[in-house]
Structures are given as C-alpha cells and as structure tokens.
Amino acid sequence: MHTTSKLFKNQICGKTSLYTKIHTGDKQFKCEVCNKMFSKSSNLSRHMMIHTGDKPFKCDVCDKTFRQNGTLKTHMMIHTGDKPFKCDVCDKMFAQSSPLKTHMRIHTGDKPFKCEACNKVFRQQSALKGHYWVHIADKPFKCEICLSMFWKANDLKMHMMIHNGDKPFKCEVCDKMFAQSSDLKRHKRIHVGNKRFKCEVCDKLFRQNGALKIHMMIHTGDKPFKCEICDKIFVQSGYMKIHMRIHTGDKPFKCEVCGKLFWQSGALKRHTITHIREKTLK
Numbered sequence: 001m002h003t004t005s006k007l008f009k010n011q012i013c014g015k016t017s018l019y020t021k022i023h024t025g026d027k028q029f030k031c032e033v034c035n036k037m038f039s040k041s042s043n044l045s046r047h048m049m050i051h052t053g054d055k056p057f058k059c060d061v062c063d064k065t066f067r068q069n070g071t072l073k074t075h076m077m078i079h080t081g082d083k084p085f086k087c088d089v090c091d092k093m094f095a096q097s098s099p100l101k102t103h104m105r106i107h108t109g110d111k112p113f114k115c116e117a118c119n120k121v122f123r124q125q126s127a128l129k130g131h132y133w134v135h136i137a138d139k140p141f142k143c144e145i146c147l148s149m150f151w152k153a154n155d156l157k158m159h160m161m162i163h164n165g166d167k168p169f170k171c172e173v174c175d176k177m178f179a180q181s182s183d184l185k186r187h188k189r190i191h192v193g194n195k196r197f198k199c200e201v202c203d204k205l206f207r208q209n210g211a212l213k214i215h216m217m218i219h220t221g222d223k224p225f226k227c228e229i230c231d232k233i234f235v236q237s238g239y240m241k242i243h244m245r246i247h248t249g250d251k252p253f254k255c256e257v258c259g260k261l262f263w264q265s266g267a268l269k270r271h272t273i274t275h276i277r278e279k280t281l282k
Contacts, residue, residue, distance in 0.1 A: 046067065
C-alpha cells in the first residue's frame with residue numbers, strides 16, 4: 001500500500017496534501033489485529049497502541065502514561081488547574097471542550113442518548129450505558145455481608161469498602177483517605193484555587209461565579225423555576241425535578257435488599273444503613 005508522492009491542492013478543503021483519501025473515504029491502511037481500516041499510516045500507528053498497550057507519553061507529576069501527547073497535555077491541566085473553556089450561561093470552567101459541550105445540555109435540556117428498551121433519554125452516553133443494566137434481570141454479584149446484589153464485579157468491590165473500612169485513595173495535600181476515587185476528586189476541590197467570588201451581602205466566598213449567582217437568590221428571594229402543576233417555585237432546576245416526582249410518583253432509587261423505592265438518592269442511602277445495622281446485630 002503506497003501513497004502518491006505528488007503534492008496537489010485538494011478541491012474539497014483547499015489544503016495542499018498527500019491525503020485526498022481523508023475526503024474520499026479511501027482507507028488503505030489495515031490493522032492486522034482487528035481489521036480496522038485507516039486513511040493514514042500515522043492513524044494506524046496510533047491505533048496499534050491499543051493492542052500493544054504502549055503508552056510512551058508520561059506525566060512528570062503523577063507518572064500516569066498516555067498513548068498520545070495531546071492527551072497528556074490535556075491531563076496536565078488537572079495539576080495546573082488550567083480551565084480555558086467557559087460556560088457562557090453559568091461561568092463554570094472546564095479543562096476540555098467536550099465536558100463543556102456535555103455540561104451545556106443542562107441548560108439546553110438536550111438529551112441525545114435514548115434507551116432502545118424503554119425510550120428513557122440521557123444527557124451522557126455513559127449514563128445510558130449504566131442504565132442498560134436496569135433491563136438485565138439477574139444481578140450475578142452478591143455481597144455476603146448484607147446480601148446486596150450488583151450487576152458488575154467492580155460495583156461489588158467498591159461496595160465492600162463500606163464493610164471493611166478500606167480507603168485506598170489518599171489526598172496528597174491533607175492525607176485524608178477515601179473509599180472511592182470520585183470522593184477524593186470532589187474533596188480535592190477544597191485545596192484547588194482561591195474563592196475569588198464574594199457575596200456582597202453576607203461575605204460568603206465561592207470558587208465559581210455561577211455558584212455565587214445561585215447563592216444570591218437566597219438574598220433576593222428569586223426562584224425562577226416553577227412547577228407547572230402546583231405553581232411551587234424553586235431556586236434551582238434540580239430541586240424542581242426532584243419535586244416533580246411527587247406529582248409523577250416516580251421513585252427511581254431502589255433498595256437492592258428489600259426492593260423499597262425512594263424519590264431521592266439520599267433517602268435510599270439513609271435507608272440502606274438500616275440493613276447494614278441489622279446484619280451487624282445478627
């Protein structure tokens with residue numbers, strides 16, 4: 001497989017290039033492992049790292065490795081705190097453009113990912129993938145302590161930390177330990193950056209201007225989100241969505257032990273503790 005050595009001006013994008021196959025769809029380079037085709041040899045070379053496991057680009061701060069230099073540069077923003085992408089609605093900042101696009105769906109209400117089984121829609125593809133497990137009847141992974149059942153082995157593994165007290169994730173700043181990496185990630189926000197946005201009424205400080213704007217509604221009494229059924233008003237759209245479950249009867253949070261349903265995840269978490277106590281007392 002060879003490409004022509006003659007340079008020419010592409011009629012589609014006007015760029016002088018060897019690779020008109022990008023536009024024509026011609027893919028001459030084939031992965032011998034999975035048979036995937038590519039229009040450029042460089043793309044094939046990068047793809048091969050998936051099969052070889054090669055990650056030549058290393059972070060000098062945390063030693064994490066990456067297949068591409070661009071991914072490493074994006075990762076470095078975690079350590080530098082650089083967030084160049086800003087939401088024009090609430091001023092929230094992001095390290096990458098893709099999380100900003102996903103975030104914007106909160107404001108637009110766009111939910112492009114649809115479950116083919118029940119037609120439920122989601123903002124993120126990852127949420128849809130997690131939802132698919134609801135349609136699988138059996139949960140093969142069982143906790144031997146509280147009898148909770150799980151669809152994934154990793155979910156059971158994370159759950160077991162509740163019982164054994166294992167907290168493998170450590171904050172490098174204050175040494176506080178956490179059972180899950182997501183908890184550590186949220187905690188780290190305490191140490192990152194200053195709270196630059198100040199409430200002129202009560203002097204409370206915030207890291208984001210959007211958070212300050214929401215806080216100011218406490219003082220102004222502004223509640224822009226209204227329930228169309230009972231006319232109750234709310235400061236945030238999230239509160240209104242939870243409130244709507246009163247009218248719809250929707251209880252999306254289910255106890256895996258006894259099957260009881262709840263409107264809020266917090267109520268389910270409090271309820272789950274009763275089963276853990278019952279198991280401990282036996």
